[in-house]
Amino acid sequence: MTSRCSLALLIVLSAACAVCGLAHAQDEALMTPTNLLCEYRVNPMGIDATPPRLSWTLQSDRRGAKQTAYQILVASTEEGLSKDQGDLWDSGKVASPSGTLQPFGGAALQSRQRCFWKVRVWDENDRVGAWSEPARWSMGLLNAADWQCSYIKFNEADGDPNCPWMRKTFTLDYQPSDARVYVNTLGYYELYINGAKIDENPMTPAPTQFSKRSYYLVHDVAKYLKPGKNCIGLWISRGWFAPGLFGVTHNGPIARAQLEIGGPDGQKQTIGTGADWKTRMSSITVLGKGSSGHYGGEKVEMVKYEPAWATPDYDDSAWLAVQVVNDVPEHTVCAQRVGPNRVRKSFAPRVIRPFGEKTWLIDFGTCLTGSFDIRFVAPKAGEEVAFDFYDSIANENDLHNFSQRDVYVSDGKTEGHFATHFNYHAYRYARVTGIETPPREEDVTAGLIYSEHEPLTTFACSNPLLTDIHDMIFYTFQCLSLGGNLVDCPHIERLGYGGDGHASTPSMLTMYNSGAMYTGWLEHWQDCQREDGDMPHTAPNTENAGGGPFWCAFIIGASRHVATLYNDHRILESNYPAMQRWLDGYVESRCKDDLLMGWENKPYRNWYLGDWAQPGRLEKEREKSTHLVNNCVRIMCYDYMASIATELGKADDAKRYKVKADALRPKVHAKFYDEANGTYADDTQIDLAYALLVDVVPENLRGQMLKRLEDDIVVKRQGHLDVGLVGIPILVACALKYDRSDLIFTVLNQDTFPGYGHMLKNGATTTWEHWDGDRSLIHNCYNGIGVWFYRGLAGILPDAEAGFVRPTLRPAIVGDLTWAQARQETVAGTFASHWRVEQGNLVWNIEVPPGVESATVMVPASKADAVQESGKPAAESEGVSAKGMQGAYAVFEVKSGKYEFTAPR
Structure with a gap:
C-alpha cells in the first residue's frame, strides 16, 4: 500500500x-519589449515634440514570432505605473505589428509633464507577454508664456563680453523635493549650482540658425540645493554666436535660465535670469573669429580664475549688473532634438617627445575630435604656455593647426592645469610650448566628444583590409558628430555640408541611431531656405552659401532615407513643403528645355559642382560630367518625391513627379549619350554609374554600360576608384542595384592611390578630405561607402519604401573572402548575417527579427533544390517558402527566426 x-x-x-x-x-x-525610446532617445528630459512618439524592439528565436498587438501605459508617477495605472494614457489592446514611433494618444500633454511608461505585446498566437521595464520622458516648456525670465548678457561697455560668469543667490526654507533648470542660450553655457558643475555636456547647446531658432535644455538639480542660502551660476561663451556670422545680432553670448523648485509640502519657487543677476569677466578669453578656418581656442589667465565664483558665500560685491536684452529677434525656441554631447572615450598619449626649446609634441595615436586636458609644472607668473593642435605632422617644417590654439597664462603656482571649456579641437598631435619639464603621460588626456547616438551595428570579415576600412569609417562618424549634425571636417570648416551629409546619410543611419540628429539637422535646412526656394550648401548656415543640386537636395534625400530606415512618417510631412519650394520652384526655374545646365545669380560662389574631390580634382575639366550628374540628381529627386507624395497620400503630386522623372530620363540620355564612343558625358565612373542608377540608360544599353563601368574600374584604372564625394554613394547604389558588389570589393581591396587602403597604409585613423591626403585628415567626403558592408557583403537590404518591414537578404560572396558577419539593429529588431565558405559549401546563418512581415532570402546557388536549411531541403523547412530561382540565387521567403542555409559552391 x-x-x-x-x-x-x-x-x-x-x-x-x-x-x-x-x-x-x-x-x-x-516576447518582452526592450530598447524603449521616446523620439529616438533613451529617457529624454524636456522634449517638445507633440505628440511624442514611442518605440521598442522585440527579439525571439522562435520562427514566425511577431507582434500582432500592443498596449502602452503612461502614468504621471512611477508608483502609478508600477500598479498598472495609466492615468495619462492607457492605449488598450491596439492591433498593430509595429513598435516604431507610435504616437502618444492621451490628452494633450502640458509643459513640464513627467511621463512614465511601459509596453507589452501580443504575439502571433494572441498570447500576451510581460510588461517591459519602465521608461520615462518629460515635456519641456511648450509655450512662450512659460518663460518667466529675461535674456541677459555682459555689457560690452564694461569689457570683453564673450565669456562671462553670471550668478544669483537665493534662500530656501526647505529641502527641495524637485528642481529643474531650463536653460536657453545663444552661445554655449555651463550651469553651476552651489559651486558644482551640473552635467558634463561640453559645447552645449548645439548650433542653430540663430535668426530662426535657438535651443534649450533641462537639468535636474534637486540634489544640489539645500535649505538656506544657495547660488545658481552660468558660465557662458560665444560659441557659434560670433559677430559676423549669419543671424548673429549681438556682441557676446545671450542667456536666459529658469530654475523651478518644488518642496515636500507643495512649496513652489522660481528663480529666473533678470536685472538682479550679477556678472564679471571670467578667466577665459575667446580666441579666433569663430568662422571657417579661424575657430581658434581659449586663453586662460589663471590670476583671474575664481574657483568659488558660483558658491553661495562668495563675495560678489564688486561684480557688475548684467545687461537685460530686450531686442533679441523673434525666433523659435525649442528643445534640442539630439541628446547632449558627452566625452565618450578618453585617450592617453602614445608618445611625448621634445619638439624644440621648451616644446613637447604629444601623439595620441589616433585622430579625434574633442577635449584636451593637461597638468604640468607651471612657468613663472605671467608667462604663457601655448597648445597647438594638428591632425598631421607629415611636414614638421610646415605645420598647419588651422588656428586651433589655446593659451595658458601662469599665475606662478607649482602645478599648471589646462582643460578645454567652450571650444574643441580636431587633432592627433598636441604641441605644448613654454614649459621646461616634459608633461607625464598620466597627466595628459584627450577626450572624444560626440552627441547622443548609440551604435547599431558590428561588422567583420576574413579580409583584414576591408575590416579596417569599415572600422575607420565607423570611427570617423564619431569624430564628425559633435555639433548636432555631421560636419564636413571638425577643424577647418565645422559646417553641416549638404553634399557630405547627403552622401553619408545611409551609412550614418545604418551604423548609429541618429534619427534625433537628423530631425534637428533637417529643421536647420528649412530654417536656411531662401524666399525664392533656393537652398544653401550648409546648414545651419553661417554665411550666404551656394552649392550644386546634390548639396541642396540633402533635404529630400536625407528625409527619404530617414523615413525608409526608421519608418518616420513625420519627417516627410515636416519637410515636404520645403522640398517642393526648392525642386518645383527654384530648380525648375533655372532649367532650359527641361535641362539644368548651370545656376544663375547664386548669392555665393555660384557653385554648381557635380562630383567633388575626385582623384586629381578634375571638376572643372569635366564640365559635361557636371551637367549629367546634376540632371541625374533631379531624376533621383523626382523619384524620391513621387514615393514621398505616395506615402503622404498626395496622389496627384505622386503622379506629377513620376511623369517628370519619366520625361526627363530620355532627354538626359539624348543630351549626354555619346553614341560614337558608346559612353556618357566625360566617360567617368560617376557618369556611367549615375546614368545606370536612375535609368537614364535605356534597357537595351544597360549591359553594355555595366561592362564599360567594369572595364574602367578593373582594366583602365587597375582596380581603383575615379570618383569623389558624390560618386562614392552612387557607385555603391549602382553596384547594389545590379548585384555587382564584386566591383566595390575590387576598389576597396587596394592599398595604393587612390583608395581607402592607401589612407590606411599612410597612417590614417579617420577618412580624409582628398584621396591624396591634402588639407583635412578628418573628413566626411568618402564615408558613403560604409553602408555597403551591410547591404553588400552581409546582404541586409531594406526595401526602398517599406524599409526593414519587408527586407531582402542577399550576401555578396566576392573576391577572396571566406567569411563575413554583421549584426544590425533596426526598427524591426536585430538582423544578423554570417556566411562562410567551408569545404566547398556556403554556410549562411541569418537572424530575422519579429518586426518583419516577411523577408526575401536569396541564397547563392545553381539550383533551388540544392539548398538546405538546418539539414533538410530548404523548401520543406519550417517557416521557409520556396520562390524559385532568380538569376544565380535560389529565392525563399521566411518568417522571423534563426536559419542556417547551406548550398554547394
Whole structure:
C-alpha cells in the first residue's frame, strides 16, 4: 500500500513538474519589449515634440514570432505605473505589428509633464507577454508664456563680453523635493549650482540658425540645493554666436535660465535670469573669429580664475549688473532634438617627445575630435604656455593647426592645469610650448566628444583590409558628430555640408541611431531656405552659401532615407513643403528645355559642382560630367518625391513627379549619350554609374554600360576608384542595384592611390578630405561607402519604401573572402548575417527579427533544390517558402527566426 501511494505521488509530481516546465517554456517564448525610446532617445528630459512618439524592439528565436498587438501605459508617477495605472494614457489592446514611433494618444500633454511608461505585446498566437521595464520622458516648456525670465548678457561697455560668469543667490526654507533648470542660450553655457558643475555636456547647446531658432535644455538639480542660502551660476561663451556670422545680432553670448523648485509640502519657487543677476569677466578669453578656418581656442589667465565664483558665500560685491536684452529677434525656441554631447572615450598619449626649446609634441595615436586636458609644472607668473593642435605632422617644417590654439597664462603656482571649456579641437598631435619639464603621460588626456547616438551595428570579415576600412569609417562618424549634425571636417570648416551629409546619410543611419540628429539637422535646412526656394550648401548656415543640386537636395534625400530606415512618417510631412519650394520652384526655374545646365545669380560662389574631390580634382575639366550628374540628381529627386507624395497620400503630386522623372530620363540620355564612343558625358565612373542608377540608360544599353563601368574600374584604372564625394554613394547604389558588389570589393581591396587602403597604409585613423591626403585628415567626403558592408557583403537590404518591414537578404560572396558577419539593429529588431565558405559549401546563418512581415532570402546557388536549411531541403523547412530561382540565387521567403542555409559552391 505504501509503495503504491509513493508511486502514485511520484507520477502526480512528475506530471505537475512537466506541466510547470511546459508553462515555463511557453513563458520563455513570449516576447518582452526592450530598447524603449521616446523620439529616438533613451529617457529624454524636456522634449517638445507633440505628440511624442514611442518605440521598442522585440527579439525571439522562435520562427514566425511577431507582434500582432500592443498596449502602452503612461502614468504621471512611477508608483502609478508600477500598479498598472495609466492615468495619462492607457492605449488598450491596439492591433498593430509595429513598435516604431507610435504616437502618444492621451490628452494633450502640458509643459513640464513627467511621463512614465511601459509596453507589452501580443504575439502571433494572441498570447500576451510581460510588461517591459519602465521608461520615462518629460515635456519641456511648450509655450512662450512659460518663460518667466529675461535674456541677459555682459555689457560690452564694461569689457570683453564673450565669456562671462553670471550668478544669483537665493534662500530656501526647505529641502527641495524637485528642481529643474531650463536653460536657453545663444552661445554655449555651463550651469553651476552651489559651486558644482551640473552635467558634463561640453559645447552645449548645439548650433542653430540663430535668426530662426535657438535651443534649450533641462537639468535636474534637486540634489544640489539645500535649505538656506544657495547660488545658481552660468558660465557662458560665444560659441557659434560670433559677430559676423549669419543671424548673429549681438556682441557676446545671450542667456536666459529658469530654475523651478518644488518642496515636500507643495512649496513652489522660481528663480529666473533678470536685472538682479550679477556678472564679471571670467578667466577665459575667446580666441579666433569663430568662422571657417579661424575657430581658434581659449586663453586662460589663471590670476583671474575664481574657483568659488558660483558658491553661495562668495563675495560678489564688486561684480557688475548684467545687461537685460530686450531686442533679441523673434525666433523659435525649442528643445534640442539630439541628446547632449558627452566625452565618450578618453585617450592617453602614445608618445611625448621634445619638439624644440621648451616644446613637447604629444601623439595620441589616433585622430579625434574633442577635449584636451593637461597638468604640468607651471612657468613663472605671467608667462604663457601655448597648445597647438594638428591632425598631421607629415611636414614638421610646415605645420598647419588651422588656428586651433589655446593659451595658458601662469599665475606662478607649482602645478599648471589646462582643460578645454567652450571650444574643441580636431587633432592627433598636441604641441605644448613654454614649459621646461616634459608633461607625464598620466597627466595628459584627450577626450572624444560626440552627441547622443548609440551604435547599431558590428561588422567583420576574413579580409583584414576591408575590416579596417569599415572600422575607420565607423570611427570617423564619431569624430564628425559633435555639433548636432555631421560636419564636413571638425577643424577647418565645422559646417553641416549638404553634399557630405547627403552622401553619408545611409551609412550614418545604418551604423548609429541618429534619427534625433537628423530631425534637428533637417529643421536647420528649412530654417536656411531662401524666399525664392533656393537652398544653401550648409546648414545651419553661417554665411550666404551656394552649392550644386546634390548639396541642396540633402533635404529630400536625407528625409527619404530617414523615413525608409526608421519608418518616420513625420519627417516627410515636416519637410515636404520645403522640398517642393526648392525642386518645383527654384530648380525648375533655372532649367532650359527641361535641362539644368548651370545656376544663375547664386548669392555665393555660384557653385554648381557635380562630383567633388575626385582623384586629381578634375571638376572643372569635366564640365559635361557636371551637367549629367546634376540632371541625374533631379531624376533621383523626382523619384524620391513621387514615393514621398505616395506615402503622404498626395496622389496627384505622386503622379506629377513620376511623369517628370519619366520625361526627363530620355532627354538626359539624348543630351549626354555619346553614341560614337558608346559612353556618357566625360566617360567617368560617376557618369556611367549615375546614368545606370536612375535609368537614364535605356534597357537595351544597360549591359553594355555595366561592362564599360567594369572595364574602367578593373582594366583602365587597375582596380581603383575615379570618383569623389558624390560618386562614392552612387557607385555603391549602382553596384547594389545590379548585384555587382564584386566591383566595390575590387576598389576597396587596394592599398595604393587612390583608395581607402592607401589612407590606411599612410597612417590614417579617420577618412580624409582628398584621396591624396591634402588639407583635412578628418573628413566626411568618402564615408558613403560604409553602408555597403551591410547591404553588400552581409546582404541586409531594406526595401526602398517599406524599409526593414519587408527586407531582402542577399550576401555578396566576392573576391577572396571566406567569411563575413554583421549584426544590425533596426526598427524591426536585430538582423544578423554570417556566411562562410567551408569545404566547398556556403554556410549562411541569418537572424530575422519579429518586426518583419516577411523577408526575401536569396541564397547563392545553381539550383533551388540544392539548398538546405538546418539539414533538410530548404523548401520543406519550417517557416521557409520556396520562390524559385532568380538569376544565380535560389529565392525563399521566411518568417522571423534563426536559419542556417547551406548550398554547394
